[in-house]
Amino acid sequence: MAVVGWVAFGILLLVCAVAVYDVLQRRHSILRTFPVIGHLRFLLEDVGPELRQYIVTGNDEERPFSRDQRRWVYATAKRANANFGFGTDNDLELSANYLIVKPAVFPLPAPAPGDDHLECRKVLGAARGRARAFRPASVVNISGMSFGALSAPAIAALNKGAAIAGCLHNTGEGGVSDHHLQGGDLVFQIGTGYFGCRTPDGRFSLERLVELVGQHPIRALEIKLSQGAKPGLGGVLPAAKVTPEIARIRGVPVGQTCVSPSTHSAFSDVDSLLDTVEEIAAATGLPVGIKSAVGELGFWEDLANRMVSTGRGVDFITIDGGEGGTGAAPLAFSDHVALPFKLGFSRVHAIFAAAGLDERIVFVGSAKLGFPETALLAMAMGCDLVNVGREAMLALGCIQAQRCHTGHCPTGVATQSRWLTRGLDPQDKAARVANYVSGLRHDLLRLAHACAVSHPALVTLDSFEILDGHFGSRPAGEVFATPGAGTAKKWDDRVV
Template sequence: MARWAIYFVCLLLDVSVAASLYRGYLSGWILLPLAVGLTVLALYDRLQRKHALLRNYPLLGRARYMLEQIRPEMRQYFFESDTDGRPFNRRQRAVVYQRAKDVKQTVAFGALENMYEPGYEWAAHTAFPLKVKPESLRVTIGNTQCRQPYDASLLNISAMSYGALSKTAVLSLNGGALLGHFAHNTGEGGISPYHLENGGDLIWQIGTGYFGCRDEHGNFSPEVYTAAVAAPSVKMVELKLSQGAKPGKGGVLPAAKNTPEIAAIRKVKPGISVLSPAGHTAFSNEYEMLVFLQQLRDLSGGKPVGFKLCVGRKDEFERICQAMINTGIYPDFITVDGAEGGTGAAPLEFTDSIGMPLYDALAFVANMLKQYKLKEHIRIMASGKIITGFDIMKVLALGADACYSARGMMLALGCIQALQCDSGSCPVGVATQDPSLYQGVNVEDKRVRVANFHRNTIYALAELMGACGYAAADKINPAAMYRRVTRTDIRSYEEIYAPDNGRSNGVALYPGQTVNN
């Protein structure tokens, strides 16, 4: 109701001025410019196509941009919640906006003020920097069991479903992927027409609900899957075991977002809340999972397949590695999702207390694959609050080959972190199925911003690598990445995450952690 209140205010003001002029009051002539100005400005905001917030909230949305003109980071304090506690969270978000808008990306008042606080991280540079070409920062995903390898960017769009996001948001993200030559993960909600319209590269994520490839009973359907995966835009297939924000819990599509169109795409009933099961019905153990992955690869014509997980029990992942050796079935990639990942549909306890953080999980998975001599077959994708070029550099140092970003892409798209993702009332039209809100997203403008963010972030990564003397992404050394553990104790990533820091039957553990055999 608040978004329409401004029209009533303008109308009331116009009527009052007209009445004053009719009666010959001087106040009518005084208020006339104000009434006309506000009315014209409100209409302009509603009709313009560049800013979704202004289009959806005429006049009211201008407060955000006024504060931005005063100080670029001030909008963070008024409009964006700092929920993760990272000391440079707001600063990173400001960088996203600058890169998406393709504007100046410098800071006038020097470095961070928390350099002597625990948690601060940095990379060691070289006195003899190199020139790294941004276009070279790509990786081929697909082992010898794959017949259609994919040449992937080091930065891609993380899994966000149509249903959670609006159709205009999906169109904008996929359009940006097409412009920037990077991949767009569909999320577990299936492949929608809006994923296919632009022709941007897709990574089709298949979750426990098998949306887009299920039969009338909700089980996996090889026939439906085969028809959908044949789309030229589908470059890889990702089997979702668990999600960092809510590992061990299935996805949720609220009834308000389950429109007839979305229900048809997911092959469910419209107008009801759709709750995905916590686990898969197509398999029940690591051996059956690998056989299922091979089935997905065969039915796709040999496209790269992999699985996504938030690491929980380390012995389970070790058993998966052993099953790979025993069966000879190797996924083309594994996506490691950190527990710090976000979602609009997770209970607080799951978000805060379940799952392993990204850096610990990534180092463990990379060490485990190397120990079992599986790394030559498998690429590692990393996901979990990756926003800047330095974030990418850190996960590459810990063993990742490429990564996803959800938050960065959302901010580039226009998200202001209003925290209304599950309510259907996203003020900028990104996470809603309300036509009056999502029509505010100008796809032609936003897809360029998404592509800008990707291009400028990859460029920043290339510059960082060059400054540190790394000619290629696989040369980044964890020994050159540092973290202040206490105010007086500094340790390198190699010291913190080294594979020989405590072992139990070959399993890399946390530093200092031991297990009795």
């Protein structure tokens, strides 16, 4: 019995030691928040592929991101081995809508390890003569995710990671907080609630916006018309998440549900939108763009026509797909409202290309584009930049628990709970975000070189085919037909 007692005491001592280590370490959010038992998650993750192979699901069956996709993001963020062995486990011949990149017989030499220098081919704002036009240093940037929807440590890690990687960090519509000021350059998003640039009664304030721009490292302004998660609806921040800090930043009451209207009050049609864009650009000197999911095309046709006829215009257009969005939404909206990115973007780009405006606008793609092959296709379709949202959350440690709307995110990413957020160390996660962005750029460059061009923006749709699941395929240029599809691209110094 004495031996049993000593063994039990030893086990208890070991458990206590592990618990103390877990609480004090800063590399794993799960372990800091759930000491000892959190190790079960990593154990299950290690043996998961073997269990799922025979019992549950395969590596490509989970949604919204498959296990293979998440494993690639996690490994890239940790600078671990991101290669996969024993060939693909996808059934290529029977997979419908499966993307194939067609390598050149004589590719360019592969980029050196760590080479991820990929700046935008256009100068943002130059075509319209904005005073503070600039060339984005990175083709991969962080999408709009507000403080409030995400936690303070998560926002701080994203911004510091953006600073390390040299990319832009979109604030989301929730305003600029101290957590956004960790060294990364910002794109300030203007939503329907005008948080950070509003009057006490919730109207847009140009004076407040100019003041905000003067105080913070804001490089561009994005007017959000809609987003992929819930186009046609405004944002909702539950009362439990409206802390005194968030209320101060947004200019709303503490502890009350914060609702963004479904539409803007500063403008109501294309003409007044363009007036607002030009007024903001003149007052701030910054490039001004719009973000929207895609539904009816009349708006885009009217916008292109009026840009040609009046000389007014936006500097960039961010297209969000209906399959995108980090925010919580009603199921009908998240599943059935707005076109998916590839369809929506190809139709909008075709409108502006037909009007001769495609080289005067910087096009930004958003919605599950945080993987090398999908980002490359987006750039071949006409995107100049890609924004990553949920993929950046995965780099932060998100485990796809899908509890973003509950306030109980176990990794501390999408919650305001002090207990849960304490597990997320901004220093460690910033490095992982930077590693992920750098790794995505590097793989984009590798794919471009495999297609025998020096930059992914020079890849054309001729380099892609779409498998149909019936032992056939279609050229991507036919599937996503746009004016100029399949033609060679060149650097245009008149634009850049």
